[in-house]
Amino acid sequence: MRVNGKIAVITGANSGMGKASARMLAEKGYHVVMLVRNRERGKEALEELEKAFPGSFQMILCDLSDGDSVRAAAEEISRKCSGLDILLNNAGLITTKRQLNEVGLEMQFAVNHVGHFILTLTLLPLMREGARIVQVASGAHKWGEIHFDDLTLEKNFRPFKAYGQSKLANVLFAEALSGRLKPHGITVNSCHPGAVGTNMGVNRETGFGRGIMSLLKPFFRTPEEGADTAVFLATDPSVEKVTGAYFYNRKPMAVAKKAQDRELSEKLWRWTEEFTGVSFKEMEKNMGNSSVRN
Numbered sequence: 001m002r003v004n005g006k007i008a009v010i011t012g013a014n015s016g017m018g019k020a021s022a023r024m025l026a027e028k029g030y031h032v033v034m035l036v037r038n039r040e041r042g043k044e045a046l047e048e049l050e051k052a053f054p055g056s057f058q059m060i061l062c063d064l065s066d067g068d069s070v071r072a073a074a075e076e077i078s079r080k081c082s083g084l085d086i087l088l089n090n091a092g093l094i095t096t097k098r099q100l101n102e103v104g105l106e107m108q109f110a111v112n113h114v115g116h117f118i119l120t121l122t123l124l125p126l127m128r129e130g131a132r133i134v135q136v137a138s139g140a141h142k143w144g145e146i147h148f149d150d151l152t153l154e155k156n157f158r159p160f161k162a163y164g165q166s167k168l169a170n171v172l173f174a175e176a177l178s179g180r181l182k183p184h185g186i187t188v189n190s191c192h193p194g195a196v197g198t199n200m201g202v203n204r205e206t207g208f209g210r211g212i213m214s215l216l217k218p219f220f221r222t223p224e225e226g227a228d229t230a231v232f233l234a235t236d237p238s239v240e241k242v243t244g245a246y247f248y249n250r251k252p253m254a255v256a257k258k259a260q261d262r263e264l265s266e267k268l269w270r271w272t273e274e275f276t277g278v279s280f281k282e283m284e285k286n287m288g289n290s291s292v293r294n
């Protein structure tokens, strides 16, 4: 069955702010496509959400560290959905040890930036005029650098160096994409959710980090509070035309100087297009075929 109506796709929708956003968007009447990397964790979240809003969700597997999985997910979304109104690029991870994906990319850069780049560009033909793309970035972009001479951080890996690199890439990507999508009437913004009590940093296999997170939770925002700005950017009429901005607490905020560096964002854009083989120009040729917003 092909889904009609208002449709939102959320990455990392089984946990933390992704799950909160899924609930909040269903409450606003969206059909929510939950992209998850793990079937069991995804099913658990889907069942929980379905109890509150029956029939409002579907789950599709998508491992953002694996380009083939991302492409397959985008194809499945295109087959199942009549169009796309919101893409919420929310998934993210931080790893304490240096990990590489199948094609040798550092894992945080692979998931937080490259996977979302492939997903976003391959979904462009499905997007309706007026669609909104929201990239959940982080204030951590401020300490990030894009280490073009050592993108995999082989020489000197540190978790926050890798996380900062990937989150700076998020902000640069959102800005570069916003300019390209302006003529198509699609907005792109990024945001910082604040410090939020989620499963960020918790090892999914060993549970390591869960204890520290539960100690910190009382001082942190709830996932719903953390998701508020992303959902605001995705739905509020007051920001319908706003694009290329970075928000915190529902307000535009200045990004770090390096995140405003157009040469840097274009260099990263070219690198990512070349590495992934996904070209904006090619995707753009197929835009504008989706049905108008209903």
Ligand SMILES: NC(=O)c1ccc[n+]([C@@H]2O[C@H](COP(=O)([O-])OP(=O)(O)OC[C@H]3O[C@@H](n4cnc5c(N)ncnc54)[C@H](OP(=O)(O)O)[C@@H]3O)[C@@H](O)[C@H]2O)c1
Pocket (backbone or CB within 6 Å): 011, 012, 013, 014, 015, 016, 017, 018, 036, 037, 038, 041, 062, 063, 064, 065, 090, 091, 092, 093, 111, 136, 137, 138, 139, 192, 193, 194, 195, 196, 197, 198, 199, 200, 201, 202, 204
């Ligand atoms: N929490 C904070 O204080 C904070 C602050 C600033 C920014 N952020 C950003 O907020 C976003 C949401 O994070 P959160 O705090 O809600 O953390 P979370 O509870 O850990 O959720 C992260 C989500 O990303 C998914 N994910 C991880 N690796 C993936 C992969 N390879 N493919 C697909 N999905 C993957 C996770 O799936 P699994 O559950 O299956 O692992 C999970 O659904 C992230 O982009 C994060 O960088 C968080």
